[in-house]
Amino acid sequence: MRRILVVGGGYAGFYTAWKLEKRLRTDEASVTLVDPRPYMTYQPFLPEVAAGSIEARHVAVSLRRHLPHTHLIVGSVVHIDHAHRTATVRPVGGAEHELPYDTIVITAGAVTRTFPIPGIADEAIGFKYVEEAVATRDRLLTAFEQAATMPPGPQRRKLLTVTVVGGGFSGVEAFGELLSLATALLKHYPELSPDELGFHLVEVRDRLLPEVGDEPARWVVRHLEKRGARVHLGTSLVSAENDHIVLSDGTAYDNHLLVWTAGNEANPVVARHTDLPVNRAGRFPVRADLRIGTPYAAIPDAWAAGDDAAVPDLASAIPGGSLTVPNAQNAVRQGKRLAKNIVADARGRKVKPYKHHSLGTVATLGLGKGIFQYRRIVIKGLLAWLMHRGYHVLAVPTWERKVRVALVWFSALFYGRDIVSLLSVQHPRAEFVVASLGARQRRGAGEPIAACTAAPDETAAAAPRERPA
Structure with missing residues (x-):
């Protein structure tokens, strides 16, 4: 069994693992995916989540549910030693350990870029x-x-x-x-x-x-x-x-x-802790077939895609001087091509280069407002907004998520968006702590406490514990 390690469960990583499950025989290879979150976030829907037009959970695609044959590790890869085919993994709440592999796919994605601005x-x-x-x-x-x-x-x-x-x-x-x-x-x-x-x-x-x-x-x-x-x-x-x-x-x-x-920048944890080559921007130099390396030599069993990869843009009018834009459109399609190439390489067949012509750009500017451009064609207003929704409900992975999002949109036509704030969710113990402190103060003042119907052991187990500040 060939061991395939996928680092990152974003667009490129999710689609790579998803398509590998469909193309590999169960006795041909095993796939392990490592990501700090047990879900893939469909980021183009985040603005509508913020506006209350989409339920938050509907933009998070469960990795365990949709990758049933992939071994999922919720954690981070903190070091890659490709010379010895091992990765150091730090699970959430667990101890670091080495994970051996035969083929590695690096799709760790980008992180938010910040600057030292006061405040x-x-x-x-x-x-x-x-x-x-x-x-x-x-x-x-x-x-x-x-x-x-x-x-x-x-x-x-x-x-x-x-x-x-x-x-x-x-x-x-x-x-x-x-x-x-x-x-x-x-x-x-x-x-x-x-x-x-x-x-x-x-x-x-x-x-x-x-x-x-x-x-x-x-x-x-x-x-x-x-x-x-x-x-x-x-x-x-x-x-x-x-x-x-x-x-x-x-x-x-x-x-x-x-x-x-x-803006974003390449994942620094992966880029700074590996023996694989990295360019000045912290991205892995990638050939057109998505193998890490130069146009003249590829590093065996090492692949990369998405925001972490500097992928040559074969569809560009500038030959040899342009890279694919690190966006969702490219990451999804690179993940699909990556899975096909890994399977082809494992079976001794020829791999193919990644080449994708842009489908245009579309953005929402609020409910009923948007803009779309494809080459010289520009569409504004309601039609562009409808195109935005139509494209992304088709692009979000799995029919389960498409249906859930579409149903929320349909209900909003009659009832509008949800305007309930759940800010208290960020502090779920606040009310309980206040109630517990009040009970302690009443006991100290000698006030009678209502009889508790729970057993003594249950009452002790439910009592709040002192925590250090």
């Missing part, structure tokens, strides 16, 4: 994982509840102020959906007015959405500003300390919710 580590929230999208939504909804109980003034304006840093697809989509949610919420809060909303999009470049043309990008800016937003182009974040935003153009204001989407 970022304390105030900002990322937008790469479903937990972050849910927290972003709950904070905005809770801010509306708090603001509705306050008199008009600076503190109320602060609660209704949102800043998104990063003008790529993730940032623009998150910003557009949050703006759409906040505008829709106003009808439920007659105490608040549209003038009190403060939405700021900050981008260091002089334009948004580098993947689309100049005119569509300018249209997006005009569209967002028409809806009451402020777009700061050619501007960087200087400070975010104490909920106070300072921008490089001199703008300064108090802020409540800060979302950071200013």
Whole structure:
């Protein structure tokens, strides 16, 4: 049995393992996948999760459910020694151990890129994982509840102020959906007015959405500003300390919710702890057939795809000088090609290069609003938004997830989006701790305690334990 190790369960890793299960015989090879999370997040839906248009769990594809023949290890690969075909694995809650393999597939994905800006580590929230999208939504909804109980003034304006840093697809989509949610919420809060909303999009470049043309990008800016937003182009974040935003153009204001989407970088844990070659950007140099190496020589039994791989773009008009864009569209298709090539290589057949022509770019800008571009064709507004939903409900893996997402959208046509905040989920023991402290104080004051019907052993087991600060 050939042992195949897949490092990372994102787009490329999930699709590689998924297709390997379908193509390999059960007695031909075993597949092990290592990832810190037991699910794959379909990231294009995160803006709609933040806006309450999609249930959070529906964008998380369970690895155990959909990879039944793959051995899943929830943890991290902290070192790769390819010369000896071993990887050091650190399971969640377990001890590090060496895991031998015959073939390795590195699809560890990217991590959020940050900068040493004062206040970022304390105030900002990322937008790469479903937990972050849910927290972003709950904070905005809770801010509306708090603001509705306050008199008009600076503190109320602060609660209704949102800043998104990063003008790529993730940032623009998150910003557009949050703006759409906040505008829709106003009808439920007659105490608040549209003038009190403060939405700021900050981008260091002089334009948004580098993947689309100049005119569509300018249209997006005009569209967002028409809806009451402020777009700061050619501007960087200087400070975010104490909920106070300072921008490089001199703008300064108090802020409540800060979302950071200013790009990604290659996974540093994998890139810095391996004997496999890595380029200056921390990505593995990959041949067109997705094997790690140079165009003249490949490293045996080592493959890579997705955000960690510098894959040559054979569809580019620039021969030999362009790499595939590290996005979901490429990662999914690279994972599928990777699985086919691994099987072909194991069976002594010829592997094929990865070549994919872009299907265009599409982005949501809020409920009923979007933009699509394919070469010179540009579509705006409702039709582009429908195209966004149609494409992604087809692209999200497994029919189970497609159906769940479609049903939520269908119900929203009649009942609208869910506007319930569950911010307390982030602190599930808070109410229980308060109740326990109150019981202790009543005992100390000599107040009678209601009779407990539980057995003595059960009562002792349920008693709260002292924890160090």
